[in-house]
Amino acid sequence: MIQYAAIILFVFGIYGLLTNRNIIKMIISLNIMEVGLFIFIISIGFSYDGIAPIITSASGSGLIYVDPLPQALVLTAIVIGVGTTALALAIAKSIHNKYNTFNLDEMEEEL
Amino acid sequence: MSPILLVAVPLLAAFLSILSKKLAPYLLLAVGVFNLVILFFIPLGFEIIGGFNQPLGINLLLDTYSKIALILINVLIIVIAFLNIGKYNKFSSILLLAMGGLNGLVLTNDLFNLFVFLEISGIAAYLITSSNKKPVKTFHYLILGAVGSSLFLFGVVILYSMFGTLNMVDMIQKIQITNNYKELILPFTLMFIGLGVEAKLLPFNSWVKGVLGKSNTLSGPMIGGVYAAAIGFVLGRYINNLFMFEGNLLIVVIALLALGILVGEAMAFSSTKVREILLFSSIAQASIVALLFVNGIVLWAVYYIVAAALSKTVLFLVINKATKEVGSDEISKLKGLFSNNLVVGVAFTLVTLSVMGLPLLVGFVVKLNFLTELAVNNQIWLIILILVASVVEGIYFVRMLVKLWYPEDNVISVKYNLSFKVVFVVIALILLTFGTYTAPLKNYDNTIDTIQEVVDNG
Numbered sequence: 001m002i003q004y005a006a007i008i009l010f011v012f013g014i015y016g017l018l019t020n021r022n023i024i025k026m027i028i029s030l031n032i033m034e035v036g037l038f039i040f041i042i043s044i045g046f047s048y049d050g051i052a053p054i055i056t057s058a059s060g061s062g063l064i065y066v067d068p069l070p071q072a073l074v075l076t077a078i079v080i081g082v083g084t085t086a087l088a089l090a091i092a093k094s095i096h097n098k099y100n101t102f103n104l105d106e107m108e109e110e111l
Numbered sequence: 112m113s114p115i116l117l118v119a120v121p122l123l124a125a126f127l128s129i130l131s132k133k134l135a136p137y138l139l140l141a142v143g144v145f146n147l148v149i150l151f152f153i154p155l156g157f158e159i160i161g162g163f164n165q166p167l168g169i170n171l172l173l174d175t176y177s178k179i180a181l182i183l184i185n186v187l188i189i190v191i192a193f194l195n196i197g198k199y200n201k202f203s204s205i206l207l208l209a210m211g212g213l214n215g216l217v218l219t220n221d222l223f224n225l226f227v228f229l230e231i232s233g234i235a236a237y238l239i240t241s242s243n244k245k246p247v248k249t250f251h252y253l254i255l256g257a258v259g260s261s262l263f264l265f266g267v268v269i270l271y272s273m274f275g276t277l278n279m280v281d282m283i284q285k286i287q288i289t290n291n292y293k294e295l296i297l298p299f300t301l302m303f304i305g306l307g308v309e310a311k312l313l314p315f316n317s318w319v320k321g322v323l324g325k326s327n328t329l330s331g332p333m334i335g336g337v338y339a340a341a342i343g344f345v346l347g348r349y350i351n352n353l354f355m356f357e358g359n360l361l362i363v364v365i366a367l368l369a370l371g372i373l374v375g376e377a378m379a380f381s382s383t384k385v386r387e388i389l390l391f392s393s394i395a396q397a398s399i400v401a402l403l404f405v406n407g408i409v410l411w412a413v414y415y416i417v418a419a420a421l422s423k424t425v426l427f428l429v430i431n432k433a434t435k436e437v438g439s440d441e442i443s444k445l446k447g448l449f450s451n452n453l454v455v456g457v458a459f460t461l462v463t464l465s466v467m468g469l470p471l472l473v474g475f476v477v478k479l480n481f482l483t484e485l486a487v488n489n490q491i492w493l494i495i496l497i498l499v500a501s502v503v504e505g506i507y508f509v510r511m512l513v514k515l516w517y518p519e520d521n522v523i524s525v526k527y528n529l530s531f532k533v534v535f536v537v538i539a540l541i542l543l544t545f546g547t548y549t550a551p552l553k554n555y556d557n558t559i560d561t562i563q564e565v566v567d568n569g
Contacts, residue, residue, distance in 0.1 A: 010265075017258065023250065030257055037261050037268075044272040069277075070268070073223055077264060080230045084257050087234060091253060095246040107247060 002043045009036030021104045023092045027085060034081045038074050045070035112153045114173045114218055115160060117146050117181065121211035128204045135203035136196050142207060143189035146214070150181055157220070166281035171218040175559040176413065180217040180344040183417055185210065187337045187424055190534055191329065194428065199242060199329045209235035209333070213341040217348075220562075222267045222277045225345070229260050229309070236338055239330050240322045248321030255308055255318045263305025266298040273298075283352055283566045292357050299354050303364070306349065310342045311397040313371035323390035323427075327435065331386070331427030335393055340420035343400045347412055350404040352562045364405060369496055371398030376503040385430045385515075386440045388507060392466070393423060395500060403481055406488055409557040411481035418465065418473050421538050425462045429455060429535065433525045442511055447518025448525060455527050458535035460512055465542045467505045472546035 013033020020026050045067030053065040092102065099107045124142045128135035155178070158171040173181075188210050192203070212232030219225050237253045271277055273294065274285045286295065308315040323335050350356070356364050375395030379388045396419050403412035433448050434440040449456025465472035478501070485494050527535075545552060558564065 014258070017254065026254060030254060033258070034261060037265060040265070041268050044268055070271070073268070076223075076227060080227065083234060084230065084253070087237060088250065088253055088257075091237070091241065091246050091250045094241075095250060098246060104247070 002046070003040060006036050006040035006043060009033070009039065012036070023095060023102045023104065027088045027092065030088070031081070031085060034077075038077060038081075041070045041074050041077065112149050114153050114158050114171045116149060117153075117218065118211050118215040120145060121207045121214065125204050125207035125211065128207060132201065136192065136200050139192050139203045139207055139210075140189060143185050143192065143210065146185045146210070147182065147189070150178065150185070166276050166278035169219070169221045169224050170278070172220040172562070173218060174561040175555060176344070176348070176409075176561070177217045179413060179417065179559070180341065181214060183420055184213050184217070184337055184341055187332070187340070187420060188213075191332050191337070191424070191428075194528075194530055194534060195329045202239065202242060202329060205235050205238045206333075208232075209239065209337075213337065216341055217344050220279050222270065222279060222282070223264075224277075226260060226264050226267060229263065229305075232338070232341070233257075233260060233309070236334060239333050240326075242327055242330050243322070243325045245321065245325045248318075248325060252318040252322050255315070259305045259308030259315065261305075262301045266301030266305065269298040269301070270295075279353060280562060280565050283562070286353075287566070296360050299356070300360070302349070303354065306342065306346050309338070310346050310401065311339065311394050312401060313367060313374055313394065313398065316394055319390055319394060320387065323393070324384070324386050326386065326427065326431055328428055328431045331431045332424040335390065335427050336420045336424035339393060339397060339423065340416050343397065343416040343419075344413070346401055347404040347409065347416075348560060348562070350401065351407070351409055351560055352566075356405060361405070365402065365493075368398045368402045368405065369493070371395065372402070372496060372500050376500045380503050380507045382507075383442055384440045385442055385445060385511065386427075386434065388511060389423065389426050389430065392504060392508075393419075395504070399497065399500075402493065406485060406490060406493070407557070408481050408484045409560050410555055411477055411484065413559065414473070414477045414552060415481065418477055418542065421541065422462045422466045422474075425458065425535050425538050426466075428531065429459050429527075432527060432531065433523075436525045437523055442514050444521075445523065446514050446521040447523060448515045450516065450518045451524050452527060454532050455535055456516060458532075458539040459515075461539040461543060462535075463508050463512060465546065467508050468501055470546075471543065473542045474546070476546055476549050476552065 010033050013029050013031075013036055016029025016032060017026055020029060047064055047066060050064045050066035053068040095107070096102060101107060121142050124138050128138050153173060155173055155175070157165070158173065159165070160169050160171070162168070188206060192206055209232055212228050212235055215228035216225065216232055219228060233256045237249055237256065240249045240252055243249070267277070270282060274282055276282050276285065304315060311319050323331060326334065372395045375391050375398060379391035379395070382388050382391060400412050400416055403415065430440065433445055437444055439445075449459065461472065465474035468474040468478040482494055482497065
């Protein structure tokens with residue numbers, strides 16, 4: 001079920017990217033899309049009765065663990081996403097310095 | 112010696128180079144030379160990282176295929192960095208980042224690791240294109256690149272949920288056991304789109320015109336030469352081993368690639384700007400490379416990538432330098448560019464003729480051999496398509512060359528440094544040498560990519 005929510009978020013992000021002409025809103029849409037992807041990745045390793053994947057002396061053999069690998073992947077992907085967002089914002093700043101607007105339509109009029 | 116040094120040393124140097132901006136360009140050259148030297152001491156085979164054996168840990172694969180890619184990438188980055196010393200010094204750290212990312216890209220045998228390197232080299236590419244001083248175009252590239260790599264990750268995660276592994280060899284083995292291709296169409300399509308954005312394949316390449324059409328002596332050869340080659344090698348590895356398109360998906364992919372060739376050549380034909388001609392011809396070349404890999408022609412696709420990378424480096428360097436001094440890249444404004452620059456003109460002409468595929472040059476040998484292999488595979492339509500594309504390519508390149516040689520009454524003088532001339536002449540001579548002396552090219556065969564062999568033998 002949670003995977004449907006993730007895919008809907010992903011599609012919302014792409015819709016935002018396609019319809020928005022404001023650079024900041026496009027960056028936010030990119031982030032919404034990435035969050036959808038991250039939730040999808042987490043949902044791959046999730047199981048309802050699973051416990052945290054930490055092996056202790058008390059834990060018996062019949063327990064179900066949550067798959068830790070997707071969580072590790074998401075950590076890396078989040079860091080990369082933050083890097084890309086930071087770079088996008090830096091480029092947005094230089095666009096604003098040059099054209100005094102965040103709106104792509106207004107920029108094209110000036111070009 | 113371990114291949115991980117090829118990734119780790121540039122990344123470490125990228126960090127250190129921030130501390131001293133004056134030393135950064137020299138550090139970049141030193142690391143590039145270091146990479147090239149140790150490349151000859153690293154034994155071929157898998158490198159297990161962190162003591163986790165396959166398929167648990169991340170591992171790198173150095174075979175002849177990735178070795179050719181690594182030599183090409185590192186040599187070209189050194190050459191481009193050397194030619195741009197003084198003008199783009201502050202980009203040294205970024206070029207180091209690009210070097211680490213691209214080396215990792217061609218070495219890694221892990222799908223998620225490939226996504227990470229795709230993003231690292233992508234971030235370096237966005238920063239390199241920011242030297243064009245066209246931030247809106249860079250932003251457009253960043254958005255498309257980020258969406259592309261997200262789609263690639265989406266595909267990788269779906270594959271992980273199906274097979275429980277991220278190791279490429281292990282995944283291919285598991286796919287062969289289950290042998291249910293219909294379920295794999297979605298992840299393969301997503302991954303292909305993700306790689307297609309960076310590889311400039313139609314219809315995911317709308318960023319190319321904005322980036323390469325306004326490029327300079329750094330961003331032009333880096334994005335049009337080095338990045339195109341590295342992504343070409345990665346795309347080849349994946350098409351050849353993992354994707355193995357079948358049925359309707361194969362038809363769709365071949366139709367898209369064929370369309371990419373036709374549209375690329377047609378756009379180049381109708382363009383009046385030299386940089387646009389070069390970038391549209393690159394789009395057509397990227398589609399040809401992918402088409403060759405889809406047909407299982409590995410060796411000649413690899414040579415095609417190498418020849419295209421060397422040629423595009425020279426072409427973009429010559430034109431971008433001239434454009435900067437003249438102030439326009441319209442062919443009519445660059446008329447007579449070579450009448451005062453004989454050496455550059457001859458080298459440029461040789462390289463262009465090689466791209467067109469004229470005899471005595473390496474482009475001809477490569478085209479002849481892959482067309483022969485396509486004929487063996489009974490792909491008559493593809494041969495006709497590539498021949499038609501070559502004719503169109505010939506027309507617009509000859510038209511461009513004639514105008515660049517004859518000044519009429521247009522007097523322009525562009526000064527090329529000695530270092531530029533040496534690079535152009537050496538690359539032109541390499542293309543000429545391997546065009547006439549083809550024996551070394553035939554030392555290898557399609558098995559230079561060893562993944563299939565590893566999959567079969569376990």
